[in-house]
Amino acid sequence: MKKLILSLSIIILLLVGGLSACAKVITSTPPPSEQVTPEPETPAPTESETPPSTPPETVPTPAQTQAVSPTLTLSEALVDGLKVTINGVTLPGTQGTTIVRIHWDWGDGLSGDQWFPASHNYETGGLYTVKITSYQSDGLSAMESIMVQVIGEVPTPPSAGVPVVLAELFTGDW
Amino acid sequence: MASELGPGKLLVLQYHSGDKYATPETEAKVKEYNVKGFPTIFFNGGNSVVGGGSGNYAQYSTVVNSELTKQSSVSIVGAMTLSGGTLSLNVTVTNISGSAITNVKLMAVLYSDYGTEEHHYVVRDILPPSNIASLSAGETQKFSLSSDFRDSLSSLRAVLFVQSSSGQILQSAIAQ
DSSP: HHOOOOOOOOHHOOOOOHHHHHHHHHHOOOOOOHHOOOOOOOOOOOOOTTSSSSOOOOOOOTTOOOOOEEEEEEEEOETTTTEEEEEEEESSSTTTTEEEEEEEEEESSOOOEOSSSEEOOOSOOEEEEEEEEEEESSSOEEEEEEEEEEEEOOOOSTTOOOOEEEEEEEEEEE | HHHOOOOEEEEEEEEEESTTTTOOHHHHHHHTTTSSSEEEEEETTEEEEEEEEEGGGHHHHHHHHHHSSOOEEEEEEEEEETTTTEEEEEEEEHHHHHHOOOEEEEEEEEEOOOOTTTTSEEEEOOOOOEEEEEEEETOOEEEEEOOOOOOOOEEEEEEEEEETTOOOEEEEEEEE
C-alpha cells in the first residue's frame, strides 16, 4: 500500500512539474536572436505583392512637370521685292525650358537659324513654302509653315528705247 | 509667237467676253476697243487683225516686227508683291525720249496662265488707270497700285503698259 501511495505521489509530482514547464514555455518571450532567425516557411506577403483594394493615388509633386511643345505663332509675311520678312512669337511650353533656336527652311534650298523677325532674299520670284521650327531646351519643337509669293523685279529694258510689243487678243463666245 | 519672241519683245493679253473667263473689266475693254468679232487682236493698241489661227502667223509677224523697229519713248520698271491676299505693284515710268510726254496713262493688267494652249494669258483683273498728265524728258514718276484679286496666285502675272490718249501703247513690261 505504501508503494502504491509513493508511486501515485511521484506521478502527481511529475505531472505538476510538467505542466509548470509547459506553462513557462508558452509565456516566455524569445530572446532577440530568436526574433530574426526562424523564418516562417511561407513568408508573409510583402506590400507590393498585396493587391491594393483601391488604385494607388498619384499625387504630383512640384518636380513632376509635364513636357509640352513650344507654341509658335507667325505674323503675315512682308514681301518687298525679292526680300521676305516674317515675324512671330514662340514661347516655351514646358516649365523651366527655353527656346534655344528657330530654324528656317525658306523653300528655295536655303535654310538656317534666325530669331524673329527673320529675313531672306530670294534669287528669283515664285511661290515658296517657308517652314519654321522652334526648338525648346528639352528637345521638343513646334513647326509652322507659311506660303509667300515673291515676284521678281522687272529688269530694265535691255537698251533704252527698245519696245516690247503688246498684243491684246479679244476672244469670246459670240 | 509669244514663246518664240519671249516677254522681252512680245507680251500677250487675252480679254474674254461672254464665256466663263469674262469679267466686268474685260467686257468693258471689249466696248472700249469697239471689238466687232472674235477673235480680234490689237498690236500696241492698234493694227487690229480680225481672225486667228496659224494662218494669220505671217500677218501677225509683219505687224510685230514693224513695231519692234520703233523707238520707245518710255521705260517701265515694276515690282509686284503679294501680302495678305493683296497684290501690290510698284512701278517706275521714265521718259527716255528727248521731249515731254503728255496725257498718257499707266495701265496694269493681271492675267493667269491656265496651262492650256489657248489660255496662257487670260486677263483676270484690270487695275484702274494711273493718269500721267505730263512727263518731261528724262523725268521719272513712281506709282503704287494694288489689287485684291484672289485666284491662282502662283500663276498670276502683271503686264504694265503706258498708253496714249489715242490708244497707242508706248511701252509695256511684265512683272512675275
